[in-house]
Amino acid sequence: MTRSRWRRAGIGVRLLAAQALVLLVAAAAVWVVAAIVGPPLFREHLHRAGVPADSLEELHAEEAYRYATALSIGGAVAVSALAALAVSGYAGRRLQRSVAEVASAATAVADGRYEIRVAPQGLGEEFDSLARAFNQMATRLESVEATRRRLFG
Numbered sequence: 001m002t003r004s005r006w007r008r009a010g011i012g013v014r015l016l017a018a019q020a021l022v023l024l025v026a027a028a029a030v031w032v033v034a035a036i037v038g039p040p041l042f043r044e045h046l047h048r049a050g051v052p053a054d055s056l057e058e059l060h061a062e063e064a065y066r067y068a069t070a071l072s073i074g075g076a077v078a079v080s081a082l083a084a085l086a087v088s089g090y091a092g093r094r095l096q097r098s099v100a101e102v103a104s105a106a107t108a109v110a111d112g113r114y115e116i117r118v119a120p121q122g123l124g125e126e127f128d129s130l131a132r133a134f135n136q137m138a139t140r141l142e143s144v145e146a147t148r149r150r151l152f153g
Contacts, residue, residue, distance in 0.1 A: 012092025019088040027077045034069055098127055114142035
């Protein structure tokens with residue numbers, strides 16, 4: 001995505017991209033830790049269990065361990081990624097709708113329709129505070145406009 005496109009991207013796209021980046025970093029961290037820490041620990045347990053070092057059994061068990069680890073981590077990361085992307089997609093759409101509603105209401109007020117109000121969306125105190133402040137502004141502008149009409153009437 002080019003820089004100018006990124007600046008125009010909506011909040012939903014930005015949240016989704018941030019979530020994807022977090023997932024990639026987490027998956028890489030899990031993979032690195034599993035690749036560095038897991039095999040030596042597994043090898044130590046094999047030796048404690050009586051499997052001779054550098055034997056065919058040890059090589060086969062380590063290969064099975066790597067395969068099982070890759071499948072387990074890959075599956076867990078895939079399920080986590082789908083869940084995280086679904087949740088961030090849902091949250092992003094809700095945020096986008098709320099911001100679009102306030103923007104639409106602001107356009108209506110700018111066009112002189114002061115009776116417009118924004119309902120609190122239940123997305124947190126910040127958005128509810130924004131809705132209250134917008135409604136307060138619209139009420140005051142409506143009052144000023146009514147006073148102006150009475151004076152010039």
